Amino acid sequence: MTKKQITIALAGNANVGKSVIFNHLTGMHQHIGNWPGKTVEKAEGTLKFEDYTIDIIDLPGIYSLSTFSIEELITREYIAKEKPDLVINVIDASVLERNLFFTLQLVELETPIIIALNQMDMAKKKGIEINEIKLEARLGIPVIPTIAPSQEGIHDLLKAAVDVVKKRLPTTTAIRYGEEIENRIQKLEEFVQRFELLYPSRWVAIKLLEGDKQIEEMMEKVGRKALSLAKKLREEIENIHGHSSSTVVTSERYEVAGNIAREVQRIVPPKTPQLRNRLHALTTHRIAGYPIMAAMVLLIFFAIFSFGDYTSGLINDLFLSFEPFFKSVCGGGVLGELLWGGVAEGLIAGITIVLPYLLPFYLALHLLEDSGYLSRIAFLMDNLMHKIGLHGKAFIPMMLGFGCNVSACLGCRILETERERLIAIFVVTLVPCAATTVIVLGLVGAHVGFQWALLLYLVNFLVIFALGRIAFKSLPGEPTGLIMEMHDYRVPHMETVTKQTWFMLKEFVKMAFPLIIVGSFVVKLIQVVNLLEPIADFLSPITVVWMGLPAITGIALIFGILRKELALVMLATLLGTADLSQAPGFGPVQMIVFALVAMLYIPCISTIAVLARELGWRKAWIITIFEVVFAIVMGGLAYRLLIFANIWP
Amino acid sequence: MELPLTKLRPGETAVIISTNSPPLNPHKHHHRIRSTTAGSAKIGRHYNFHKRLEDMGLTPGTQIKVVRSAPFHGPLELHVRGSRLALGRGMAERILVRVER
Ligand SMILES: Nc1nc2c(ncn2[C@@H]2O[C@H](COP(=O)(O)OP(=O)(O)OP(=O)(O)O)[C@@H](O)[C@H]2O)c(=O)[nH]1
Numbered sequence: 001m002t003k004k005q006i007t008i009a010l011a012g013n014a015n016v017g018k019s020v021i022f023n024h025l026t027g028m029h030q031h032i033g034n035w036p037g038k039t040v041e042k043a044e045g046t047l048k049f050e051d052y053t054i055d056i057i058d059l060p061g062i063y064s065l066s067t068f069s070i071e072e073l074i075t076r077e078y079i080a081k082e083k084p085d086l087v088i089n090v091i092d093a094s095v096l097e098r099n100l101f102f103t104l105q106l107v108e109l110e111t112p113i114i115i116a117l118n119q120m121d122m123a124k125k126k127g128i129e130i131n132e133i134k135l136e137a138r139l140g141i142p143v144i145p146t147i148a149p150s151q152e153g154i155h156d157l158l159k160a161a162v163d164v165v166k167k168r169l170p171t172t173t174a175i176r177y178g179e180e181i182e183n184r185i186q187k188l189e190e191f192v193q194r195f196e197l198l199y200p201s202r203w204v205a206i207k208l209l210e211g212d213k214q215i216e217e218m219m220e221k222v223g224r225k226a227l228s229l230a231k232k233l234r235e236e237i238e239n240i241h242g243h244s245s246s247t248v249v250t251s252e253r254y255e256v257a258g259n260i261a262r263e264v265q266r267i268v269p270p271k272t273p274q275l276r277n278r279l280h281a282l283t284t285h286r287i288a289g290y291p292i293m294a295a296m297v298l299l300i301f302f303a304i305f306s307f308g309d310y311t312s313g314l315i316n317d318l319f320l321s322f323e324p325f326f327k328s329v330c331g332g333g334v335l336g337e338l339l340w341g342g343v344a345e346g347l348i349a350g351i352t353i354v355l356p357y358l359l360p361f362y363l364a365l366h367l368l369e370d371s372g373y374l375s376r377i378a379f380l381m382d383n384l385m386h387k388i389g390l391h392g393k394a395f396i397p398m399m400l401g402f403g404c405n406v407s408a409c410l411g412c413r414i415l416e417t418e419r420e421r422l423i424a425i426f427v428v429t430l431v432p433c434a435a436t437t438v439i440v441l442g443l444v445g446a447h448v449g450f451q452w453a454l455l456l457y458l459v460n461f462l463v464i465f466a467l468g469r470i471a472f473k474s475l476p477g478e479p480t481g482l483i484m485e486m487h488d489y490r491v492p493h494m495e496t497v498t499k500q501t502w503f504m505l506k507e508f509v510k511m512a513f514p515l516i517i518v519g520s521f522v523v524k525l526i527q528v529v530n531l532l533e534p535i536a537d538f539l540s541p542i543t544v545v546w547m548g549l550p551a552i553t554g555i556a557l558i559f560g561i562l563r564k565e566l567a568l569v570m571l572a573t574l575l576g577t578a579d580l581s582q583a584p585g586f587g588p589v590q591m592i593v594f595a596l597v598a599m600l601y602i603p604c605i606s607t608i609a610v611l612a613r614e615l616g617w618r619k620a621w622i623i624t625i626f627e628v629v630f631a632i633v634m635g636g637l638a639y640r641l642l643i644f645a646n647i648w649p
Numbered sequence: 650m651e652l653p654l655t656k657l658r659p660g661e662t663a664v665i666i667s668t669n670s671p672p673l674n675p676h677k678h679h680h681r682i683r684s685t686t687a688g689s690a691k692i693g694r695h696y697n698f699h700k701r702l703e704d705m706g707l708t709p710g711t712q713i714k715v716v717r718s719a720p721f722h723g724p725l726e727l728h729v730r731g732s733r734l735a736l737g738r739g740m741a742e743r744i745l746v747r748v749e750r
Pocket residue numbers: 013014015016017018019020021031032033034035036037038039040060061062118119120121122146147148149369370490493496
């Protein structure tokens with residue numbers, strides 16, 4: 001038997017379940033959640049099936065192949081240029097009509113496809129019954145019903161996919177439009193056939209009638225004459241219908257999608273009001289929606305804090321009881337000092353301060369994401385976001401920024417224009433990420449008081465708003481508006497949630513702990529060779545004189561550039577204790593100032609890298625340097641204010 | 650009766666006449682929208698909100714229901730083609746609908 005290699009791409013509307021299927025097939029960990037626009041870059045994985053090696057590609061979710069957002073561009077170019085052997089069009093059975101609109105466009109691209117009719121359980125809950133045999137016959141494409149999270153139908157899907165590739169089933173005939181359009185499509189198609197085209201000729205003809213800019217540019221190069229013909233035909237259509245020709249084509253395509261949907265589905269809505277609909281009404285209510293949102297956020301932070309504080313104490317006690325034993329093993333002297341005081345202290349600080357807060361944090365974030373609440377918050381916050389030149393959808397990457405700024409910066413790609421992405425990315429780098437939360441809760445929350453931690457967040461939000469507004473006012477251009485599908489609430493799929501949480505924690509440990517170990521060792525080494533003080537002294541005009549912090553914090557903050565939580569871990573190592581309330585010269589005022597600076601002062605090194613990737617190095621440096629200076633200024637001001645207020649004499 | 654979408658009461662159903670009509674009172678809200686081409690940037694250069702609306706299923710002749718609106722001139726929640734959409738007010742103002750009252 002020969003080994004064979006095939007490529008299969010997953011494409012479809014946003015939030016239909018492509019990544020769940022992708023993860024099942026490849027064992028990878030693509031971002032999953034219940035809101036549209038998570039996958040922003042194509043991902044690749046492989047799998048073995050029978051005697052095939054299959055490359056699976058996860059594409060961003062899109063609604064059309066025409067509006068030319070980044071995601072649409074990625075998908076369109078991928079399918080047209082890389083020509084996968086097969087596209088699995090994943091569709092949401094509970095929103096059939098909208099999904100079929102996209103399917104019809106894939107069919108027009110003349111790529112071999114099969115359909116994964118996903119979300120069958122949701123459709124059933126909404127009283128939608130779909131006759132998949134009829135759908136299959138109507139489209140001339142194999143249709144496989146699936147429920148992705150519980151892997152129902154996934155095996156059949158794979159089998160059908162390989163079958164189609166093996167047998168090279170003919171692609172189906174595209175939809176036929178109304179006569180006025182259809183005639184003109186054919187006329188134009190005949191004309192463009194003579195040129196060297198990257199895409200199928202019928203598709204090019206349709207796109208030209210729709211006035212697709214990219215295709216027009218392509219034709220400009222290979223066959224200018226087609227453009228004038230297209231223009232003439234477009235005008236004819238406009239005269240007949242009284243709408244732009246692009247509107248007419250889109251309308252007719254939706255018409256066909258709607259007709260197919262009505263033919264194959266039967267809807268008997270459940271009589272009793274459904275919990276998810278009531279929840280939706282409540283959480284988007286014009287008055288109640290806002291207090292509910294505030295309460296949710298507070299509750300989540302309080303839960304994270306309580307859990308973290310409690311377990312952190314528990315683990316710390318546990319480790320302390322090991323200390324005499326460990327010291328006796330390592331022995332005294334320089335080596336013992338390096339190992340215990342450096343590496344072990346660093347590790348203990350990492351485990352006791354960081355993990356207890358991180359675990360509930362990731363869990364909460366994933367629960368929130370998988371429920372579908374994020375898109376409701378985006379709906380509620382649309383108004384406020386307009387004040388900083390963005391719209392509601394931009395609030396989603398901001399919330400993801402609480403987890404990690406890096407993925408949140410990438411998430412800003414769901415925004416429509418360059419300018420909005422720039423503002424949003426800038427704002428996202430100011431959002432306190434999970435590591436920063438560890439510092440705020442683990443230091444200020446635990447040793448000064450939960451209300452002070454909350455105050456810090458409040459200050460942070462005000463800063464975000466103020467700086468966002470300044471950025472908005474100083475960047476020319478007009479804001480766009482919100483268009484977003486709000487998907488039904490779902491009971492979070494626990495297996496998915498725990499898997500994702502576990503994966504994030506694992507990644508964290510893999511990334512952070514080696515750094516912690518090396519970092520702590522380096523710090524101790526510097527200390528042993530007596531270089532600690534010169535460096536600390538060098539920074540002291542800023543740290544000591546301006547911000548009133550112990551000189552040693554300068555070194556901790558430098559480590560925070562690598563990863564933010566390192567600032568706290570290194571501080572513990574430097575001060576020689578994981579219980580920071582015992583450290584001399586580091587009282588409540590210093591803790592608050594330190595945490596504030598850590599919140600604002602720099603996007604960590606990975607964030608800087610992703611900034612450079614998304615915006616270019618110049619903008620990345622401007623943002624970074626600005627934030628460092630800004631944080632230092634804020635730190636000094638906060639110090640003076642707190643001393644002036646004289647709360648802790 | 651022909652109205653901009655924003656003038657519908659929550660719960661009312663209407664039919665779209667056009668999605669590209671000029672806003673009635675452009676000064677009232679600053680949430681204006683871009684309906685032509687975007688700035689100089691390479692990607693998103695051809696971004697066109699009017700087209701986006703149509704791709705999301707808001708084409709002339711489509712039945713549309715306003716479910717609710719967020720306060721302080723916030724976005725609208727719509728039911729279109731069996732799905733639930735959030736739509737910013739700036740764009741909703743440009744959608745002209747016909748409603749039976
Ligand atoms: N009930 C139910 N939920 C599903 C099903 N398939 C996916 N989901 C959920 O739907 C949501 C979206 O799934 P994803 O795989 O992230 O969707 P996607 O298509 O990759 O979305 P984007 O990357 O945003 O385009 C997640 O919350 C999944 O748990 C299904 O068959 N039934």
